Amino acid sequence: GAVVSQHPSWVICKSGTSVKIECRSLDFQATTMFWYRQFPKQSLMLMATSNEGSKATYEQGVEKDKFLINHASLTLSTLTVTSAHPEDSSFYICSARENRGQPQHFGDGTRLSIL
Amino acid sequence: SQQGEEDPQALSIQEGENATMNCSYKTSINNLQWYRQNSGRGLVHLILIRSNEREKHSGRLRVTLDTSKKSSSLLITASRAADTASYFCATVDTGTASKLTFGTGTRLQVTL
Numbered sequence: 001g002a003v004v005s006q007h008p009s010w011v012i013c014k015s016g017t018s019v020k021i022e023c024r025s026l027d028f029q030a031t032t033m034f035w036y037r038q039f040p041k042q043s044l045m046l047m048a049t050s051n052e053g054s055k056a057t058y059e060q061g062v063e064k065d066k067f068l069i070n071h072a073s074l075t076l077s078t079l080t081v082t083s084a085h086p087e088d089s090s091f092y093i094c095s096a097r098e099n100r101g102q103p104q105h106f107g108d109g110t111r112l113s114i115l
Numbered sequence: 116s117q118q119g120e121e122d123p124q125a126l127s128i129q130e131g132e133n134a135t136m137n138c139s140y141k142t143s144i145n146n147l148q149w150y151r152q153n154s155g156r157g158l159v160h161l162i163l164i165r166s167n168e169r170e171k172h173s174g175r176l177r178v179t180l181d182t183s184k185k186s187s188s189l190l191i192t193a194s195r196a197a198d199t200a201s202y203f204c205a206t207v208d209t210g211t212a213s214k215l216t217f218g219t220g221t222r223l224q225v226t227l
Contacts, residue, residue, distance in 0.1 A: 032213075034214075043203060046214060049214060104215060106150075106160075107157050109155070
């Protein structure tokens with residue numbers, strides 16, 4: 001149980017393109033989803049927290065107009081990297097949690113490469 | 116938020132040996148969790164230990180928590196090649212609505 005599917009797993013696109021990443025909880029309803037960014041051989045840095053039906057809470061230093069998050073249902077959250085540039089290249093990972101106090105379950109990540 | 120530190124950064128052992136990883140943090144926590152990440156993949160939740168617990172076991176995993184020293188350790192006994200991965204501790208600080216703050220991670224290599 002507690003499977004989180006993230007799609008796509010890998011994307012390469014040109015600079016200036018907007019890229020959408022989907023995060024789905026397959027067998028549970030996720031009241032909260034989290035989006036992380038990870039650079040090579042480094043730890044995960046939380047970008048934003050999204051609760052279903054409300055606006056995402058962004059961490060300090062994360063541009064909300066650059067990284068658009070939508071959590072319109074209890075099983076789906078999306079992260080859109082708008083007008084992506086090479087410095088946005090990274091590994092993006094989502095997680096989902098059913099209720100507060102329960103563990104987060106992670107997707108397999110999306111490797112984003114901007115040329 | 117400031118990340119915790121993990122020690123060692125990298126660890127190489129032979130199959131059958133035990134592996135110990137340490138994590139230090141700086142805040143007041145609600146709980147501490149350990150995750151495993153295979154290369155290029157997402158994280159797998161291993162174990163959660165609450166601030167009022169001192170030790171927890173799960174299969175070949177043993178986790179300890181010392182809140183007075185703000186540290187935790189993860190012991191993997193009788194390691195296997197399949198245990199090769201990066202291991203991260205993550206804290207849920209009090210008053211942060213269950214937000215995870217990850218440590219820097221330990222890369223474990225288990226050789227045959």
